[in-house]
Structures are given as structure tokens and as C-alpha cells.
Amino acid sequence: MEQRYTDKELMARVWDVENIKTLIHKRVYYIADDRREDELSDLWVSAPENMATASFGRNWGFYVGMDAIRGYYVDAHAKRLAQQMERTGAAEPNVGNLYAHPASTGLVRLAGDGLTAKGLWYCIAQETTALGDGTADARWMLERIAADFVKESDGWKIWHMVIAADLNCEAGENYSKQPVYVDWDSDPVKAEFGTPTVAALTHDPTFNWWDGYPFIPEPYETFHDSISYGPEGFVPNPLKGLSAGEGRGYMAGRHAR
Amino acid sequence: MKEHLDLSRRIQNAASSQEVENVKALHTYYHGRADATAEWAQIWSRSGDCSWAHAFGRMRGFDQVWYGSVTQYDQMAMQNWMELVEIYPEVGGKDPRPIMEASVHTLVTDVIEVADDGLSARASFITPGVIHSVLTTEQEKYCNVLWERYGSDFICEDGQWKYLHEHVCPDILTRLDALNWAAEDYARLTDPDPKAAPPPTLGAPPVSDPGPMHHPYSVLSKPQDTVPWPEPYATMDNDNTYTPFL
Numbered sequence: 001m002e003q004r005y006t007d008k009e010l011m012a013r014v015w016d017v018e019n020i021k022t023l024i025h026k027r028v029y030y031i032a033d034d035r036r037e038d039e040l041s042d043l044w045v046s047a048p049e050n051m052a053t054a055s056f057g058r059n060w061g062f063y064v065g066m067d068a069i070r071g072y073y074v075d076a077h078a079k080r081l082a083q084q085m086e087r088t089g090a091a092e093p094n095v096g097n098l099y100a101h102p103a104s105t106g107l108v109r110l111a112g113d114g115l116t117a118k119g120l121w122y123c124i125a126q127e128t129t130a131l132g133d134g135t136a137d138a139r140w141m142l143e144r145i146a147a148d149f150v151k152e153s154d155g156w157k158i159w160h161m162v163i164a165a166d167l168n169c170e171a172g173e174n175y176s177k178q179p180v181y182v183d184w185d186s187d188p189v190k191a192e193f194g195t196p197t198v199a200a201l202t203h204d205p206t207f208n209w210w211d212g213y214p215f216i217p218e219p220y221e222t223f224h225d226s227i228s229y230g231p232e233g234f235v236p237n238p239l240k241g242l243s244a245g246e247g248r249g250y251m252a253g254r255h256a257r
Numbered sequence: 258m259k260e261h262l263d264l265s266r267r268i269q270n271a272a273s274s275q276e277v278e279n280v281k282a283l284h285t286y287y288h289g290r291a292d293a294t295a296e297w298a299q300i301w302s303r304s305g306d307c308s309w310a311h312a313f314g315r316m317r318g319f320d321q322v323w324y325g326s327v328t329q330y331d332q333m334a335m336q337n338w339m340e341l342v343e344i345y346p347e348v349g350g351k352d353p354r355p356i357m358e359a360s361v362h363t364l365v366t367d368v369i370e371v372a373d374d375g376l377s378a379r380a381s382f383i384t385p386g387v388i389h390s391v392l393t394t395e396q397e398k399y400c401n402v403l404w405e406r407y408g409s410d411f412i413c414e415d416g417q418w419k420y421l422h423e424h425v426c427p428d429i430l431t432r433l434d435a436l437n438w439a440a441e442d443y444a445r446l447t448d449p450d451p452k453a454a455p456p457p458t459l460g461a462p463p464v465s466d467p468g469p470m471h472h473p474y475s476v477l478s479k480p481q482d483t484v485p486w487p488e489p490y491a492t493m494d495n496d497n498t499y500t501p502f503l
Contacts, residue, residue, distance in 0.1 A: 122363045
């Protein structure tokens, strides 16, 4: 098979992939230390054209643009921490909190042109939040992380990110005892996500991974919107899932739970 | 450091190591959707030497591997769907395979060696994975934890890295944060009405090399090094493989 890249080019590509893996691993430590502002400043895009199109998605939609991302990810979070301090009486933020989202199962695709990359990871995560009565809410959180990366003048940066939760359950509790259907209205992560720039149910875990989102990154030559992990690359499944009924309403009352 | 290889070969092998990581991760994401067809059609060698082994034994040759890993696996998904649709009609029109479960064998602690000749690679992984599903015939969602070790061999065919051998070694399978695998095994062994250990996987397809090829955790057993990590090697042969060649 004809070799496409020279040795020097290939070595540069190997190095790029290692830098992208390091970038997503560093993000795990920023989260663990709750350095959200630093994460956005150090790891996310800073070129104006990329800042405008940057996005942060979860199961319920996308924040678009670094200002909107910062409003959700940093400012609203800081407000919640201040409210938590009022409830707990702690002298500083994050007393009794823990954030661990280790990234595993990395799949990194560097574009043929070397200017962008896409990646997918899985997290068996846990978070703990101190409560006002001296106890804490400790949870398991299973989620996929999908991200687009772009090479800026000072290195690789996160451009689009989707964190798609599969489940969220209290530690020490039997997950099987939760109601079968997720009650989004009481989901703490959904409540935290607020009102995104683009609202869309991107991943409904009711049907496990049937909806195929976030999709597995394929090899590609150059970036285009249709393969983006931003809202422009999200195509709702024509079979919409639970939100469309699709038989559930017709059979209402037959469900045991 | 493989300094006996020229720089060009070392660079090629570094890139190959990353490709092998991606092939292994693709396995996880295809399997998470229970998409056995994509997995075996796209990332496996169709060589007569390919093999897939689990505690129950080893399937050899692509025909047998496909039958056990795709045909029978799909059959389970379809049977599950046929029962499920009676309870949850909204699964109608949806692919029965991912509806069965999301079996997510997360990958950590990889040790990857690419052969000096650049034609094969060998890798060892640990998977502290999870298996979860929401709509079930028991009408209870579940999340299991499944810890296994993998011994994986890969070959390069026409510039594409493909799986050649997989040896899966399950150690523990239990409910996430709700049960204790050691206490469960102790209770089973001390039960006055003895029961066999539960199967560590769905089904047991026909095999060429009968098992057991690995034993799940027991309070009576020592840790097993069934798939030792690969050492640096020159070319794939019977001293450097997770499946001896016939």
C-alpha cells in the first residue's frame, strides 16, 4: 500500500494524537479540582472564529459560543456553589464536594489534513455534593464524551463537546429500584444544564444506545458541519423515541411501573 | 526502545499502536450498541486463523466466530425484543439489538506491542466495564459491573489493522454498587443446597477448543494470569500469540 505521509509527517500526526489524548485527560483533572474557568481558558478554543462556533452539549441540547458556555458552565455553577455555602455554612466553596470523571476507551480520529480531530471516550464517573444537613448526595454517573478539536496557534483546543449521560443513580442504592422511565423533571444534571442555546433531546437513554448519538467518529479528510459534535451535526432520529409516543400511549395502563 | 529498528519502522509502529487502540475502542462502541454485525464485518480479519475465546472456550475460524458472536447474539436480541414488545410497545420499529442492552467494556491500562516486522500487534487491557439496560422483560432497569482482562492480537491487512484473536477473561459480574461479588460467591458455596456458579456471559456458542479458559472470581481461587501482557517481539508466532496456531 502506498504510504501517504512522510516519516516526518507521520511522526507529527502521532504526536498530535498523543497531545489530544493528554488534553482530554487534563480536562479530567480540571473537573476534579473544579477549575471550570481555567478549563475554558486553557483547554478550549480562543481564536475568535472558533469561540463563536464552540459548543457544549448534553442530552438536552447545546450551549453555543464561549460566552454562553461560560454562562452555563462557570457563572451558573458559581451561583449554585454560593447557594450551597449558604445551606451548609461552609466558609469556602466545594467543602464536601467531589468530581471524578475519568476518561477511558479513547478513540481519536485525526483529520487527513491534520487541522482538526474528533474523539470519543466513556466515563464511569462519580460526583458528591454536600447537603445542608451535614450529609452528602453521592452519585454514579455513566456518560460518553464526544469532542471536536481544532489546532490553534498555541496547540490543540476543544471546539465542540457533548457529554451524553446514560444513567445517574445514588451510590449505595439499587439502580434497578428506580422507576423504569427517567423522570427528567427531577434529574439533577438536567436541572443544572438550564436552558441551552439550542434545545434538543440528543440522547434518550430509555432505549440504551439505539439513538446512536453521540455517533462514533469515522476517518475523515477535512472537517465539515455534518460530522460536527456541535448542534449543526446533530440529526434527530426520524423515529423520535419516547417523546413521540410510538405505541406507549396506546398501551397506557398496561405498564407495571 | 527497539533501537535495532530503523527510525522509519519505529515511526510506523508508533502510528500502528494508535491504530490498534482505535480498533479496540471501536469494539467497545460497536458492542455498546450490540452491533455485532458492524464489529465482525468491519474490524475483524476473515482469516481462518481468527479466534474468539471466553471462559466457555475458544471459537476458531471466521465462520465459527461469526456464528457464535453475530448469529447467536442477534438471535438473543431478537428473542428479547419479541418478549419486550408485549410490555413496551414503543420498542416497535426500533433496532432490537441496542434495545437489548448497552454492554460497555471500557478500556484502561493498555499495553500494546507492535511486531518488529510491523505486520502484527499484541495488546493487553483491563475493562472495568458496565452493562446497562432500561426496558427489560422483568420491568426493572439494571446496571451490572463486569470486570475482565483482554488478550488481543491484531494483524495489518492491506494497510488496515484488524482483530485476529481475542481472549476475554471475566473476573466479576454483579450489580453496580448494590451487591458484593465476594459475598455472593461465599453465600453460594456455603449454601446447604449447592448451586453452580452463574455464567459470566450470555450464552455459550459452539467452540473448537472447549473451556474453561478462565475462571471468574471465587473465594477459593487465586488470581489468574490467563492473558499475560505482551512482550516486545519480532513476528507473530506460537511464542507470541493469544491463540496457538494449528
